[in-house]
Amino acid sequence: MATRRDTAAVREHLPIEQRRAQLLTAAAEVMREQGVAAATTRAIAERAGVPHGSVHYCFGTKTALVRALLQSEVDRSVESARHRSSRSTDLEGVLRNVLEAQLESVRTDPGHHAMLDELIALARRDPSLADLPGWEHERYVGAAAERIAEWSAASGVALARPAREIATTIMVLATGLGDLWSATGDRAVLDRALDDCVRGLAARLSEPA
Known part of the structure; x- marks a missing residue:
């Protein structure tokens, strides 16, 4: 079941480049606070307030996200x-x-x-x-x-x-x-x-x- 946060994110139709920037910011925040190992795709999506699938949609793989x-x-x-x-x-x-x-x-x-x-x-x-x-x-x-x-x-x-x-x-x-x-x-x-x-x-x- 989607949370309120996820539902709001789904309704917010951002261009993919803006969504990518949002996810990169969230990934950096998680890594700075908890270390690189803690930055799972789920943790990054939760920090950004978007559905988990958004990470894979924007980057394909976590490796591609780390590179970016x-x-x-x-x-x-x-x-x-x-x-x-x-x-x-x-x-x-x-x-x-x-x-x-x-x-x-x-x-x-x-x-x-x-x-x-x-x-x-x-x-x-x-x-x-x-x-x-x-x-x-x-x-x-x-x-x-x-x-x-x-x-x-x-x-x-x-x-x-x-x-x-x-x-x-x-x-x-x-x-x-x-x-x-x-x-x-x-x-x-x-x-x-x-x-x-x-x-x-x-x-x-x-x-x-």
Whole structure:
């Protein structure tokens, strides 16, 4: 028997893209609160207030939903980082802003960061999602490299290393700093380590290639 909530959802005829967005939001909420394992299709449908069959209608399989969720969340993180890293002046400033942008969700939204980590771990174990860890890495590195190259072109300052190489180093540093923050929760320790990373990388990039 359909519940009142299900009946209301059935009457609400949304375009499929809006329904997909609604279900992705619900899936993210469940995963953030209870973990990826708790996000069954039934739990997601209940959170969204739609019939259980809506999940399969919109995505076909739960695997397809997980893929769409990870891609949308990574895209959102990349766009947020791109906006934050636009506030740059000199080389050290652009490196700091790009690196801080990568750390933003770790520091301010640990639930989102933990959800992404769980989703990537799931993707590594699932052959049908095995391409996603590499895709995620490329999205972050590509976006950071683009921002660094844009700054170099706008400032007229030549880079001592290719923008992509610098961006890859930044991703490695961001991972380590993120682990430091997750382990300690100490902002002062994180800020000191961040300063050392930025100054060391800027000094290295000021040397001839």
